[in-house]
Amino acid sequence: xxxxxxxxxxxxxxxxxxxxxxxxxxxxxxxxxxxxxxxxxxxxxxxxxxxxxxxxxxxxxxxxxxxxxxxxxxxxxxxx
Numbered sequence: 791x792x793x794x795x796x797x798x799x800x801x802x803x804x805x806x807x808x809x810x811x812x813x814x815x816x817x818x819x820x821x822x823x824x825x826x827x828x829x830x831x832x833x834x835x836x837x838x839x840x841x842x843x844x845x846x847x848x849x850x851x852x853x854x855x856x857x858x859x860x861x862x863x864x865x866x867x868x869x870x
Contacts, residue, residue, distance in 0.1 A: 791822055791870060792819075792820055792821045792822065793821065793822050793823075793824065793866060794816045794821040794822070794823045794824070795823075795824050795826065795858075795859055795862040795863065796809075796812070796813055796816075796823060796824070796825045796826065796843070797826050797828075797855060797858040797859060797862070798825060798826065798827040798828070798829065799827065799828045799829050799851070800827075800829045801829075802829075803829070803830055803831050803832035803835055804831075804832060804834070804835045805831065805835040805838055805839050809839075810838060810839070810842060813825065813839065813842040813843055814842050817842055817843070822844040822845075823842070823843040823844055823845075824843065824844060824845045824846075824847065824862045824865060824866070825839050825842075825843040825845070825846045825847070826847045826849065826858040826859075826861055826862040827839075827846070827847070827848050827849070828849060828850070828851040828858060829851070830848070831848060836848070845862075845865060847861055847862060847865065849861060
């Protein structure tokens with residue numbers, strides 16, 4: 791498995807087009823992408839990103855940015 795973590799924060803509930811473009815290309819390159827966002831997303835935004843990513847984690851904007859990476863990594867068994 792090739793895993794990519796995308797740590798996201800945005801000022802609005804829609805996911806920016808460049809973010810969707812980026813994660814779509816990660817998928818095309820064979821990455822299993824985990825999208826971790828500290829932003830509240832609209833239903834449409836969450837649906838768009840879920841179509842491109844293997845896993846979507848929405849969390850409160852608390853702690854350091856590294857907490858996003860930690861939560862994303864903890865969702866996987868990295869011994870594989």
